[in-house]
Amino acid sequence: MNNxxxxxxxxxxxxxxMQDGPIDVIVEVFGDVGEIALAYRAAADRFVEILDELCRExxxxxxxxxxxxxxxxxxxxxxxxxxxxxxxSQTFITxxxxxxxxxxxxxxxxxxAAAKLSRAYVNDGGDIALHIAPGEKFVVGMVxxxxxxxxxxxxxxxSGDPVRGIATSGWRGRSFSxxxxxxxxxxxxxxxxxxxxxxxxxxxxxLPGHPRVGRVRACDLAPDSDLGERLVTQSVGELAPDDIRDxxxxxxxxxxxxxxxxLIRAAAxxxxxxxxVIGAAGWAQRADVSAPARGLVxx
Amino acid sequence: xxxxxxxxxxxxxxVLCYIKPGRTGACDRYANADGQLxxxxxxxVLERAVSRGDTLVPFLEKSREWDGALLTGEETFVTAIxxxxxxxxxxxxxxxxxxxxxxVDMVTVVTEGIFSYCGVKLKIDTDRHLGAECSTVRAxxxxxxxVTTNEYGSQMLSLGGVRHLTGGSRHxxxxxxxxxxxxxxxxxxxxxxxDGATVIxxxxxxxxxxxxxxxxxxxxxxxxxxxxxxxxxxxxxDEVVVVDDHITGVLSEHQAGxxxxxxxxxxxxxxxxxxxxxxxxxxxxxxxxxxxNIDDPLSILGPFDREVARPGLRLLMVSTTGEHHAYxxxxxxxxxxxKELPAALRESVERIRENCEPALCTVxxxxxxxxxLRAGVTENPVKLTHSxxxxxxxxxxGGAPVYxxxxxxxxxxxxVSRMPENAxxxxxxxxxxxxxxxxxxxxxxxxxxxxxxxxxxxxxxxxISRDEESRRRLAARPDNPxxxxxxxxx
Numbered sequence: 001m002n003n004x005x006x007x008x009x010x011x012x013x014x015x016x017x018m019q020d021g022p023i024d025v026i027v028e029v030f031g032d033v034g035e036i037a038l039a040y041r042a043a044a045d046r047f048v049e050i051l052d053e054l055c056r057e058x059x060x061x062x063x064x065x066x067x068x069x070x071x072x073x074x075x076x077x078x079x080x081x082x083x084x085x086x087x088x089s090q091t092f093i094t095x096x097x098x099x100x101x102x103x104x105x106x107x108x109x110x111x112x113a114a115a116k117l118s119r120a121y122v123n124d125g126g127d128i129a130l131h132i133a134p135g136e137k138f139v140v141g142m143v144x145x146x147x148x149x150x151x152x153x154x155x156x157x158x159s160g161d162p163v164r165g166i167a168t169s170g171w172r173g174r175s176f177s178x179x180x181x182x183x184x185x186x187x188x189x190x191x192x193x194x195x196x197x198x199x200x201x202x203x204x205x206x207l208p209g210h211p212r213v214g215r216v217r218a219c220d221l222a223p224d225s226d227l228g229e230r231l232v233t234q235s236v237g238e239l240a241p242d243d244i245r246d247x248x249x250x251x252x253x254x255x256x257x258x259x260x261x262x263l264i265r266a267a268a269x270x271x272x273x274x275x276x277v278i279g280a281a282g283w284a285q286r287a288d289v290s291a292p293a294r295g296l297v298x299x
Numbered sequence: 300x301x302x303x304x305x306x307x308x309x310x311x312x313x314v315l316c317y318i319k320p321g322r323t324g325a326c327d328r329y330a331n332a333d334g335q336l337x338x339x340x341x342x343x344v345l346e347r348a349v350s351r352g353d354t355l356v357p358f359l360e361k362s363r364e365w366d367g368a369l370l371t372g373e374e375t376f377v378t379a380i381x382x383x384x385x386x387x388x389x390x391x392x393x394x395x396x397x398x399x400x401x402x403v404d405m406v407t408v409v410t411e412g413i414f415s416y417c418g419v420k421l422k423i424d425t426d427r428h429l430g431a432e433c434s435t436v437r438a439x440x441x442x443x444x445x446v447t448t449n450e451y452g453s454q455m456l457s458l459g460g461v462r463h464l465t466g467g468s469r470h471x472x473x474x475x476x477x478x479x480x481x482x483x484x485x486x487x488x489x490x491x492x493x494d495g496a497t498v499i500x501x502x503x504x505x506x507x508x509x510x511x512x513x514x515x516x517x518x519x520x521x522x523x524x525x526x527x528x529x530x531x532x533x534x535x536x537d538e539v540v541v542v543d544d545h546i547t548g549v550l551s552e553h554q555a556g557x558x559x560x561x562x563x564x565x566x567x568x569x570x571x572x573x574x575x576x577x578x579x580x581x582x583x584x585x586x587x588x589x590x591x592n593i594d595d596p597l598s599i600l601g602p603f604d605r606e607v608a609r610p611g612l613r614l615l616m617v618s619t620t621g622e623h624h625a626y627x628x629x630x631x632x633x634x635x636x637x638k639e640l641p642a643a644l645r646e647s648v649e650r651i652r653e654n655c656e657p658a659l660c661t662v663x664x665x666x667x668x669x670x671x672l673r674a675g676v677t678e679n680p681v682k683l684t685h686s687x688x689x690x691x692x693x694x695x696x697g698g699a700p701v702y703x704x705x706x707x708x709x710x711x712x713x714x715v716s717r718m719p720e721n722a723x724x725x726x727x728x729x730x731x732x733x734x735x736x737x738x739x740x741x742x743x744x745x746x747x748x749x750x751x752x753x754x755x756x757x758x759x760x761x762x763i764s765r766d767e768e769s770r771r772r773l774a775a776r777p778d779n780p781x782x783x784x785x786x787x788x789x
Contacts, residue, residue, distance in 0.1 A: 004312055006721065021312030022325035055313035174327060222325075223306050223317040 029120040042114035061095040062226035083192035094226040100127035101195025127167040129191035132159045165191035169202035176232035181205035187266040205251035212237030338724035415730040417666030418459025424658035428584030430495025441474035452516040476729035483723040502662040515655030517619035521548035529555035538564040544590035552576035565607030589618035621651030668709040682747040692739040697722040
């Protein structure tokens with residue numbers, strides 16, 4: 001137990017907001033009133049342990065992942081490493097690339113073990129873990145820029161679909177990105193898998209050496225960043241249509257290969273208003289925002 | 300802790316980010332502003348909800364749904380919580396907001412002040428002896444304050460102050476800041492008093508003294524208790540001793556007993572007799588019966604006078620809170636033998652308990668707004684002092700009313716329980732970051748040299764359509780005067 005964490009119901013009386021250090025999650029569960037209370041209590045009890053637990057292995061989690069070698073001891077840390085391992089031999093990646101998704105899964109798992117729920121989501125800063133009981137579904141909306149609340153697409157996830165994790169990565173987000181995508185949203189079987197894959201795909205949406213892309217060494221911005229001296233995107237000027245197409249294409253190629261190996265189920269890649277989507281047949285683009293889309297909107 | 304490249308280490312959470320100037324930590328909540336760690340929490344906006352009795356939708360209380368009915372305009376007050384600070388204070392306060400109240404343009408200047416001159420006055424409702432006056436109060440082993448006066452039914456402690464914050468060792472300053480932050484944010488803090496008790500304090504909660512949770516304040520001193528209950532005891536018992544560390548009362552000798560005609564009982568009290576039926580120092584101070592150190596009440600009695608006492612004499616001993624009580628009857632050798640408390644007396648013991656209010660810890664934040672903080676409000680800081688003094692400017696802390704100490708400067712006291720949750724932060728100086736708002740008429744603001752070109756309409760704060768979590772909208776507490784209300788202004 002720590003006394004840093006802030007845990008409270010949001011003013012709508014339905015959603016639970018929990019924050020501790022950099023972890024900031026919004027939870028909503030659906031089911032009988034008693035079950036909801038059980039789920040939230042379990043979520044809160046587990047939540048207060050998480051940051052200290054992760055920080056005990058933080059140095060390890062910030063080092064490049066290897067596909068052999070030791071597993072960390074905490075369940076979340078272990079899930080992080082497992083999620084990034086498939087990429088370890090081809091690219092630079094640390095377990096931190098999956099931290100948000102792994103935390104979301106942990107809280108979701110705690111709640112579904114404690115209570116009988118029809119649906120639940122844990123949104124950890126845009127990385128979302130889903131619980132969908134048989135016959136239930138979620139409608140998911142996506143926004144390209146957190147500061148502009150317009151949906152660039154919606155999709156429906158039904159209980160029979162394998163998807164239980166959604167993650168978004170982009171240079172405008174809270175974490176540093178090596179690429180220039182405004183937003184890459186990935187659907188995968190778990191939130192940690194989605195989180196790692198969104199990072200990898202967003203890094204791939206890139207125009208190396210392009211003069212309109214401002215890049216700074218990560219360590220110059222945050223001395224203890226796991227990205228060290230790697231250049232992270234800080235600004236992207238207006239790009240020519242060909243450049244946008246090339247960058248999106250680079251991202252989509254990576255996304256396709258991940259989809260081929262089952263690491264993701266669908267991806268939507270957005271750059272300066274252009275979006276390319278793979279995998280989601282029912283992914284309705286340019287949804288009518290005025291329609292009361294019941295479901296999640298993440299930024 | 301400064302490290303290379305002017306980065307500072309944030310110790311707000313175990314991630315321990317190194318933050319470069321102008322950047323935020325991983326949480327986006329703490330930032331390095333010119334070498335100072337500052338907090339950037341979502342801005343707290345107090346909503347004056349029409350008829351709600353609560354301040355926040357409490358965690359896990361689903362029964363009370365938010366009714367969504369919020370008013371706008373003058374009904375919204377922007378607090379300084381999360382506003383950021385002006386330190387080192389040469390620039391205007393982060394938010395200078397105008398809102399129209401009853402046809403008069405009002406300005407609220409909100410800032411989070413960095414208070415080096417600040418502390419907490421802590422009132423702990425207990426009759427137990429916590430420690431001698433002037434004793435050092437420690438948190439995490441470091442001196443963070445001292446024991447001050449004993450008030451009626453309460454022990455006052457003073458925590459913090461500039462000497463502990465910055466005048467001692469680094470550890471002392473950090474422990475002091477930590478204790479102040481937690482106690483102001485209504486968290487539990489464990490305090491150890493030199494040669495005294497260990498007490499866990501938390502605003503609006505009962506103190507826990509040496510592991511025992513205090514329940515009730517005493518109804519009065521032992522003598523006063525005799526006076527209050529003498530009539531109810533008369534005829535049901537022959538003698539009553541109300542055990543109290545301050546003044547222990549004895550019914551048969553007390554003026555109240557004499558008036559009723561209670562006969563002498565031959566009882567002999569230890570301690571020093573003050574006036575008839577009133578005894579000082581029947582035992583040493585402690586955390587047991589009536590704030591003394593005794594566990595056996597008979598230990599404060601000498602042998603009964605054989606000339607006066609008689610077998611079968613009924614004796615009730617009770618503490619000033621009714622928490623401890625015992626009933627005796629004298630045997631053939633005139634020795635008190637404990638018996639079950641008769642029902643008729645149980646009622647009076649219950650009545651004593653009932654008249655004792657719940658024991659609480661209450662926390663007043665006390666701080667002084669320095670010249671530089673005032674400079675964030677006006678180009679001529681002393682004018683703000685004068686304006687506050689003339690009651691043209693209202694000062695609030697996180698929307699809560701404050702008492703402005705008379706005399707020079709702006710030294711304020713505010714009840715932390717009336718402020719929103721987690722209203723306080725800190726900087727590693729170490730110093731406390733507390734919200735402070737100055738509200739005055741727009742015309743008065745211009746007169747005192749305000750930063751008129753920085754005044755923003757309220758709508759620019761409340762209508763920013765970022766995600767709904769970016770501002771904390773709280774219902775105002777109904778027991779706080781509305782900061783913008785004009786009827787309370789002189």
